[in-house]
Amino acid sequence: MNTRIGSIAVVIVLVHNFVIINGAEFVGCFHKNAYLRRLDLFSGSPNVCIDGCKNVYYRYAVLDGNSCLCTSTLNEKEVNLDECNRPCAEDADEFCGGGYVQSVYDTEIRVPGPPQNANIINRKESSILIEWSEPEQKATLSRYIIRANVVKNYGTMLPAPPPEWTIETIDHTVQYELVNLHPGSRYNISIISFSNDFGEGGSKWIVGETDIGVPEPPPPSANILNHNGKTMTVEIPSLVNNNGPITAIHVVVIFVDSELFQQFDENLLKDHKHASEDGLNYYITASLDNESTTRKFVIGNGLNYGGYDNVPLPTDRHIHVALGVLSKLGNTTKTLYTREAMHEKTAPIAIDIGNDGGRDGVEFMLLIGCGFLGILLIFSVVGYTYLRLKMGSRLQRLPSDHHELTVQGPMMEVENNDAYQPDGFSKKSFDQNISDILDQVEPSKNHPRNNVKLDVNKLIATGQYGDIIGGKLNATPCHVHVVSDDMDTLCQNQFLRELSGLLKLSFHKNLVDFYGFCQSANWLYLLFEETHTSLKTVLVGSRTTPDSKDLSSLSELFILQTLCELSAAMEFISNQEVIHGKLSTHNIFMTSANIPKISFFGMCFDSNGKKIDTSRFSAPEVLRFQHLCIQSDIWSFGCLIWECCSLGGTLFPSISSNELMSRIKEGARPERIPYIHNDMHQLLLNCWQIEPSERPTFSEITSILWQFLSSPQHILSFKRRGGYTLPYYLPLLEEQNA
Template structure:
């Protein structure tokens, strides 16, 4: 045996994937350090090379350099739905050493680009013939094409809330104006023709007839499935889909008239002849009436009133109510949900203490009381107790059951208020939630340093804490979105913190009263325009509210739209009014708010994108936000009379 005279570092040992950390654009690897019989490792180089991808563009290899003490690393900015060969190279002063490689894959992402709007070829009675163009997807396979029918009310198009999108029967029960009509596969053709409303079933989705003359939009959802992960993206619909040359948006009678010009001519001639004959008959009648004397004239007093005899029918127009609630009732449905809870969520009344004189808030589902739950002999947990009211309207009962059912299916999350369980008595039903120390609103207002106090900053909390709070709110909101839940009321008053700056968002119930008052919060000031106008709640509506929360946090609890009353809010937003950028909030962070306030809900960012951006900018806070006191800097005011309902 002869030595080569070259001593380099050996390869890392036991290179492996962290399967629990698998995400859309990341792969996490872990390894053991090389054996000590080689040269000292100076640093590691990570190389990621794509071996298989759905992307239509070329994916270049990515490289990272890491310190020699590193034993785990998250490869970020990878392409979703792509297989990678990941290599770890040991580098020493002698040069490149041993290599270790492993195959990994990223999870598929939301399909990109957005699928095209379908082409409406013909509308005939209760059916619509559409042409679905072939779609491409850079983030995963194209598995199915989902056909969505949307009954549009008015000229302003409401965005489809994907969490409410379901089968025709479920959408009918939930009174949602859109549903999935079919899931289709496209073979090797460039397009697919499909008849919406043919009454058949496609992959468990019923395709019911379309209401004649209803204003309907058809959207296409691109479904991508790989390794039991499903991602969907829907095409944005516009009124332009009715304007294709071949589109006949008419009823059956009009179609027949346009197709048969001969019949039109015959009917026209017949009408003219009938009119001539009728005119001649009227003239003849008048002539004979005046020329022929009456043989038995009737006395003027012998007149009889003409009346209708027979049965009179009354038509009753009842509002729509899903069959399941009509048959079983609200109490039975609520009982089923409660009985489905695990035993640890059921609490006896003797362990629940209520302060009935301390009402914390009130909403359409009932009041919120202060209370505590006894767990163990000496442990009392402070709780917010939601008392379910027994006089809800039918529409509110359905909404309550839907929200409560999703709530009970939630797992625990560090940034969502914990559901402690229920307490049921013969007369009342109580829903119990953990109680945090205070609201984010109060924390922000308390952090303001008065102008007459000599301080280098006008805030007692740092810029880093504020941005970190926003990151944690994003985590909680993304968790709710992943579980088909929406906040519908996101603002600083519905985010709760403690002295350790642990942050939790509320997933259920009304905003609490303003501290020290019994006045309800006017949450409309944080709502998106489609919510103010149509009550059309969606995750993208929560994103609009989050943009206002960013502004509210940076301005230490100031009131958004401080110069506008709630009655004029919608008109002001449609006219382009937005909260102004204060001097201490820099352009990049304010642009993030503007992205959240896009009037087109589909163009607003997701909570994942918002969280990633905020976390990436934490090391560069000086370019986002500064609480340093300067003469030209003035905090926007907190105006409680605009935030509360009188």
């Protein structure tokens, strides 16, 4: 009898161990844990609990009688299966725990749950700032993915959706600014939890809208059909605004007389009565609704349109008619008028040539002008002849009057520290050194010549190592560095040092990717990820007009996020014991998803392909001894932070390159930016210590910047107040040999 019972028990254990319910496998019996995530539901069967835990993204469903609990880890001790002996209330064939044990099922869920508490924090014309907190179930969370799809806008067609954003941070609360969005558009924003091992998890979506922008495209000129004394008939086309609603169309009358007329200023626009009182030569004569078809409108018919009196036109003045689009949504109003009305700050001269008097006046003025120019020419010839005869003898230099040529530029003391002669490079020929370095490249990056297509007509820049041109690696666009065969010894050593450092670096999302190389019989090509817009261009382009409430169209959060990513990338580079040596906003490029990428190899050039003078970003030891080290990159990174906070300002705008070294030794530093917090300014001063060993490490800078990110507007504020002006951007001063 006992043997029979034992056999039955064994059979029960085996069957119990392989039960699969609703796609979930029975795991086993475990000691009771009352501190797991408890679901507010009656669990009379395993199915109910399994579905409940799946819905909240937990890996395990735990049954304790009629209670359902969820967990992602099993920390309790497993016990014998026969201790799970309590039949489920609604399924007596299954067991829902026991006296001091719980039944556990695997839900097959491995991905993290959805983010929580997603909200819109702020919005601008082309960006939306969002915030969310971490998922309830985050055991496998690696990063977040954000997608924004347009669900409504005011244009004739929906703009293409922006690319997805990837956010590496998994802090408890995250803020992120979605940029490059379309003005006046509603977006369905999805925030998705992601696991590197298991893929996309739960998602949370919110709806956000960007502010309306300046109307686009600009309205055309009104087509004048007839001018009959005090009235004028014009043709008004149907207008389109891709950046917001069309609230009204303004018809503007501009008087153009035979004199310099006033510059058109839309902020001064008024109705006819108030414009006359203010002495303005332009006024709004009508405010009309937009219609779907072209229509005719009579200016000067004496009626009132939208609160504007359409008064009769004077018969003795010359008239131009402009159209304006008024776009209003909520508390935001944007306008744009016919470009001809606003074209230049220096207004043209309007001269009436429609009658004989006007024509006679023009001829008289031309006659006087020609006579005056003729007199000037005669005096110039006479003066030149006199000076040539008078000074001719002085142009002959005496035989002994010779001077040695001297270098008119900054003197540098060069320390013999082999900064440009890496160990072993000087012992072999340049070609042999290159061959040795390229032998270290993995075979997959050695590309056959027929896989590389060169676009020789797309010259991006010309540098000391050769030309940079466009090209394609198979179907992938890339930049091709065509290595020059006539570099001098100094350039050759610099090239070898940079190439050797480049190959030490593995892939990093914030570095311009090195695709590999290609060799032909006569040429060596280095292939890099295609880049477009530099961080410098983005910063300078974000500067707003003086009437804007903000100094920049970029947010403080965007700047700090960018600096955090760049600091982490430089920490990665320095950990490989590689020196950048030319760090600035000119050689950092922004992707379409606003991911900053540091260009490590080659020269530093601006958006026009002109070489940049890197001395303004260089540490004192580099200026004096050409001694490059990781600490000199720290100095340059401080300059990069300053550039970002100043929205692309030029470092040391009042100091020439010749004076930089001496002025820095005397204590000169880039000017204090008035709208940054003391903590940020102190970080800059720490980076600019004269003694390299006293500068912080990239690890320390990254940690500090991440702390700043928790409260960006207390560290940096782009609000226009207190008469703040941005530091000057002087592109010619930044160019080499400018």
